Amino acid sequence: MSSPSPLAPSPAPVTAWALTPGSIGHEVQCIGVVEALGLAPVVKRVDPSPPFRWLAPWGPAAVDGAIAPPWPDLLVVSGRQAIPYARMIRRHSEGRTLVVCLQNPVAPLSWFDLVWTNVHDGVAGPNVLTTLTSPNTLTRPRLDLGAAALAARLGPMPRPWIGGIVGGTSGAYAFSAEEATRLGAALADLAGRTGGSVVVTPSRRTPPASLAALDAALAAALPAERRWLWDGTTGDNPYFGILGGAGVLVVTCDSVNMLGEAAYTGTPVYAFPLSGGTPKFAAFHAAMLAAGAMRWLDDAALAAAVTDGSLAAWTYEPLNANAVIAARIAALLAARGHRVAAF
Structure with a gap:
């Protein structure tokens, strides 16, 4: 042998x-x-x-x-x-x-x-x-874990979550307190018509005055149990949790990464316009619109975003660079x- x-x-x-x-x-x-x-x-x-x-x-x-x-x-x-x-x-x-x-x-x-x-x-x-879009560290399991952790953190906050991902002032864009007030009103409107809640995370570029104006606009329209804004001082950033758990994502238009990461999820993404812009940003936004991965949050889109008390469903192929x-x-x-x- x-x-x-x-x-x-x-x-x-x-x-x-x-x-x-x-x-x-x-x-x-x-x-x-x-x-x-x-x-x-x-x-x-x-x-x-x-x-x-x-x-x-x-x-x-x-x-x-x-x-x-x-x-x-x-x-x-x-x-x-x-x-x-x-x-x-x-x-x-x-x-x-x-x-x-x-x-x-x-x-x-x-x-x-x-x-x-x-x-x-x-x-x-x-x-x-x-x-x-750009590469990132998002994965479906990480988003699911983030959503579960945020749900435990928020308790019985009514669904759907209206997710707000907020940038700020940069070389290309400004984010004034007036714009923050309009953003807060738009987020509250979506929550009010769906019976849901608003959950928001800012970035390091969000001006404190604008964040305060956003918080005030939410407080004027929604009870405390239906709004939550992370102020950066307590607990971990809920960014992955909002991306993973929100029924709709409203993202300020000033960040290629934030919009691209939102579009990774397959969740409806609305871009909130800010003052400013560059030709490169315009080209990026146009390509996102063409891919069906984002819509501008203008008055018409806001009106059409809710049907009979539910978020209007629209789908696109998630973008995974x-x-x-x-x-x-x-x-x-x-x-x-x-x-x-x-x-």
Whole structure:
């Protein structure tokens, strides 16, 4: 009898780094893409000192003891300060590390194996992938857990929840107290006609005076047991809970990420207009409307949003940039002999 053949060794797990300057916007996108591949990212943050900071993305990478071999199979970077490290790792790994840049690097596209940007950024090239919305860390299980946690936090607050996701003043938009009052009135109107409740979360950009005006408008129209506004001082941000549990989402128009994350859910999304705008925002909004993933919350839409005491149902294909980006990366990894569990 012949002895049994030895088992073939299992392939080594694919390793992945998410490398950014540490800002939440950059980091969330990198982590979300790596997780969509079924991988656990090793999070790396860089904070180079001058003159390296001034020279990025064109200059060399500063010495950083945390950025050292063994190099990962996959490197996902975002942010100007991260790009010199991406170039260094690609060079020192002799091309074995697949290097992906999220957002427009404002540098030669040839420095990367893949570049992702939003469609409205207008970046094109043979190694460029574009999607309407941005990558994030949303998953259905996380949204469901968030909704359950928020329901326990709010107690018997009447449904449906009218979810308010509020941005604020930026380089492109203003969010005045007058606009906040109008937003509060619109949210209260939807709750009043459905018998539901308003649940709101602001962003770090929401001006305190505008948040106070929004709160006052809700208080003038709804009893305390049918309104809840997170003021940022108690408990965790209910953002995932509102995205996961609301029957309708009203999102200020000033954030590509907030609107895109709302459109991940498949829940009806109304964009609340603010003063200001840019051509890029106009292009993004137009594309969201064309995809059926958002409607403007104007007087006509507000009137039509409720039928016979119930939220008017409208559907669209949820927008999942993570899946699109991860599929392209998985194909590039497969060409190098790496397989990931999610694909």
